Amino acid sequence: MISTQAWDDARHLWDYHQMGHTLRPCSVAIGLGSHDLGVADTAVDLYNRGLAPLLVFTGATSPTTRELMPRGEAIHYRERALELGVPSSAVLVEPQARNTGENIRFSKAVLETAGIPVSSVLLISKPYEERRAYATARKLWPEVEILSASTPMTLGEYVDSIGDAHKVIDMLVGALQRLLIYPEQGFMISQPVPDDVIQAYARLCNEGFTSRLLATDQPSGTRP
Structure with a gap:
């Protein structure tokens, strides 16, 4: 649940x-x-x-x-x-x-x-x-x-299309982690990440939505 x-x-x-x-x-x-x-x-x-x-x-x-x-x-x-x-x-x-x-x-x-x-x-x-x-x-x-x-749709509609809510949230968390760590690795430009998004990301990591995270020494929920 x-x-x-x-x-x-x-x-x-x-x-x-x-x-x-x-x-x-x-x-x-x-x-x-x-x-x-x-x-x-x-x-x-x-x-x-x-x-x-x-x-x-x-x-x-x-x-x-x-x-x-x-x-x-x-x-x-x-x-x-x-x-x-x-x-x-x-x-x-x-x-x-x-x-x-x-x-x-x-x-x-x-x-x-x-x-x-x-x-x-x-x-x-x-x-x-x-x-x-x-x-x-x-x-x-x-x-x-x-x-x-992208295709205009809500999170709920996307979850319904995939059929696996946990997998979708895992993907959202993994995509956010890459936005945090890839700029300093030279893969993308850096963009501001609001504090409320960082906090949401950290809570989801703590809840176990981590299957799409990359191995890193950076603590969950911190900026690069």
Whole structure:
């Protein structure tokens, strides 16, 4: 049973992980590979709304997607986009990336090889990965404007779609930890983390929502 306090803390992290950007037309939309085909659906929606003339899907496989997407995350995303009516000429695939940094670096290389000029990017991820994706892209691709996007949904709706509340909260906690420790490791830009978010994160760690945490000497709930 998940306590009322844990749900409140999870909502604090959920809200913080989303950037709340106002979307506008960009040079390209990049969908970051994951277990969630909703990323591809959102990319198609943005394409149909005229917010990007080109889609790039990036991602190989991982232990969590190998069975669900045996041909690779980017390939399955592309197939989904074509199924939804996007012409193949409007979709590029980057099938090698295995983490967020590689998603950005490899997608950038694909676009450069294709000779496509990029001044702005709609970066599409799972809802709780918006801030992490944004911070990574700003570090690795500072010369372009980055707008974060994801499928609009509440924490409750996302939990229902996954079917495992504990797993979702674990993922929220793991994503927050990376925002705390990755900047000093050079993987992303640093961003302010409000005290109430830090406190919510620490309580969730103490409650045992730790399966997605990385090993670190840093005490739970402290800033990097």
